[in-house]
Amino acid sequence: MSDGECRSQTGAPQGAPTRWTRILPYLPSTLMVLVAVNQLILAYTANLSAWLGGGFGMFSTIDDGDNRHLRVFIVRAGREEEVEIPSALADLDQRTRVLPSPSQLHKFAQAIATLYGNEGKRFSAVRIEVWRTTFDADSRTPRSQRLREFVLTIDGEPH
């Protein structure tokens, strides 16, 4: 830039507006719309909670993730045993409840398999169920609904 060229208060050039300077003011809102649309898609395809993901659906539903519950089963010799979720997986448990996508469920199941495997337990698969509890509008009767199910065989191939 030559000495004589005009600069704004912030140091930005003051010449004729370029295509970039015309686009720049609209980038943040464009980004916001893209993230919010992605959140909508994930809410419908992967049961992402409306509260999270940048779609501004907070305070619109009771389904904020706390009303969801994961049930974990270990399969051995054709029989299933329900097991507790170890406290070491509390963070992963929360992430899986609010976004039970296949990849998140796979990650969670692998973590369960690793933890129980390290304890010396032998099993052929880990099965996970994602449940959601909602309430009837008038009677407040609770209703539980199974949102998703995921099975991880011990060789790591999902079923």
Place this chain on the structure above:
Amino acid sequence: MNHIKHLWDGLSRGYRAAVEMEVVDLASRLTLLALLFNPVDDQTVRPFGLSLAGVGLVFSPAARHPALWFFLTLVTGWRVVADWPLADNHAYLLCYWCFALFCSLLVRDVRASLAVNGRLLIGLVFTFATLWKAVLSPDYLNGTFFRMFLLIDERFADLSRLVGGLSAEQLEANRRLVEDRFHDVFGPENLTLVVPAALTTFAQIATWWTVTIEAAVALCFLWPRKDGIYRQRHVPLLLFCATTFAVAPVAGFGWLLLLMGIAQCEPERTTVRALYLAIFFLILFYQEFSWTMLLG
């Protein structure tokens, strides 16, 4: 008497300086203040966010430099990406707003660009919020959300006690019944919850008030012409912030909405700017004092 006059003169000068301050300076300083009031919720980047906000406030020319806002965009964006999908919506909005300040400081008409961003971001936030409440959510308009939320969310316990007359023990019993039911998916079909009629009425009013005021903000801010209801856009936003954040424990979101409101406020409307500033600090008091507990 002279001391009182001096004090009054000082307050008047401070008020005039604040409401007549150049809008970009005011909006950027309030953003930095909001970053200090409500630091980025990630231990890795929090020291960077606090330091950058402090530098911007102490060395005021830095607040007008795009580099500061570029790094704040990275810090606030890191929190959203690293914590996916658990970051609250206002963490996203904070990142968009820092990005908006960065982009605006690169163009010739900084004030106009920031005003466009403030207007669009507020309009879009409320459009998506209204879309979820009025169309997509299965349990909002029928009142279930607010009824259950007031019964089980600890953050609203003082309000539930105030409007519903519930005792702390009744609220705790309700909460335990519902939380146990969440974990026992084959549990009882009937929960013996204590739900006073006043709480049900309040939940119904809150349901319709919230969706109506949010739709009004969305409509006013995204109104295509700069006349009619667009001119009145500050009214629903100020009303929303003054009422909602009295009970909703998300002060950071309120501060963001207000400083974005200031950024798109016409310079000659000093009274409106003063109201934005007053509510900005009112939210600080809402956050620090539980008025519902004091009244209860």
